Amino acid sequence: MITSKRTLITILGLAVAVSTFTGCAGKKAPAPASTTQAKAPAPAPKIQEAPKKVEQDLSVPSNLRFETVFFDYDKSNIRSDQRSILNRNAELLMKYKTVRVQIEGHCDERGTNEYNLALGQRRADASKQYLVEYGVSSSRVTTISYGEERPLDRGHNETAWGKNRRSEFVITAK
Numbered sequence: 195m196i197t198s199k200r201t202l203i204t205i206l207g208l209a210v211a212v213s214t215f216t217g218c219a220g221k222k223a224p225a226p227a228s229t230t231q232a233k234a235p236a237p238a239p240k241i242q243e244a245p246k247k248v249e250q251d252l253s254v255p256s257n258l259r260f261e262t263v264f265f266d267y268d269k270s271n272i273r274s275d276q277r278s279i280l281n282r283n284a285e286l287l288m289k290y291k292t293v294r295v296q297i298e299g300h301c302d303e304r305g306t307n308e309y310n311l312a313l314g315q316r317r318a319d320a321s322k323q324y325l326v327e328y329g330v331s332s333s334r335v336t337t338i339s340y341g342e343e344r345p346l347d348r349g350h351n352e353t354a355w356g357k358n359r360r361s362e363f364v365i366t367a368k
Contacts, residue, residue, distance in 0.1 A: 254290045260363030263321055267302070267359065270316035272324055280321065283363055284328035287335075294367040297321045299339040300346070302355035307341055314339030321361040336366070 261279045263272070272280065287293060299314030299321075318337035326332045347354035 254293060254368045258286065258290065258293070258365065258368075260286060260295065260365070262363070263361040264356065265317055265359040265361070267355070268305075268313070270313060270320050272320055277324075280324045281328070284325050284330055287325065287330045288328075290368075292368060293365060294334045294336075296336045296338060296364045296366050298344075298362045298364060299337065299341075300344060300358055300360045300362065301342045302358040303342045303345065303350070304355065305342070310341035311339050314341045317359075317361050321363075 260283045263276045263279050263283075265271075265276075266273060287295070297318040299316070299318030301310035301314050301317075305313070315337065318339055322332070322335045322337050325335055342358070345354070345358045346360065347357040349355075
């Protein structure tokens with residue numbers, strides 16, 4: 195009986211020891227503070243740099259100029275002798291990708307204001323279309339018509355009128 199008491203006491207001691215160290219099955223005993231390892235901080239989220247703003251192309255010369263395109267009386271189609279001028283203007287725009295232009299359509303003094311505004315717009319649009327077909331992005335070119343309001347030559351003869359029937363290229367951004 196002493197042996198069975200000892201066995202019983204040993205078994206009960208073991209049971210108490212096991213339950214003390216393991217606790218309830220669903221709960222974990224907190225680890226002593228000295229043995230708790232500090233969690234490594236989560237890596238900071240990677241911050242992406244904002245795309246760099248395209249600044250002025252410093253290679254664009256300050257004296258960059260575009261050539262004027264001239265038109266026949268009451269016409270808005272590009273003359274064959276003016277294509278080389280438009281080709282050179284297009285090449286400049288292809289070379290300097292940050293440059294934007296406004297094409298201004300002009301007329302001579304003959305015709306009504308309304309007619310000349312419409313004709314000037316057709317001239318500016320024809321010049322723009324030529325550039326776009328050459329490969330220049332249409333978003334870099336705007337058009338406007340001044341009709342007969344801004345003559346290059348104030349004379350009242352064919353020489354003056356010939357100078358006033360034109361499209362001028364004005365740089366709006368470099």
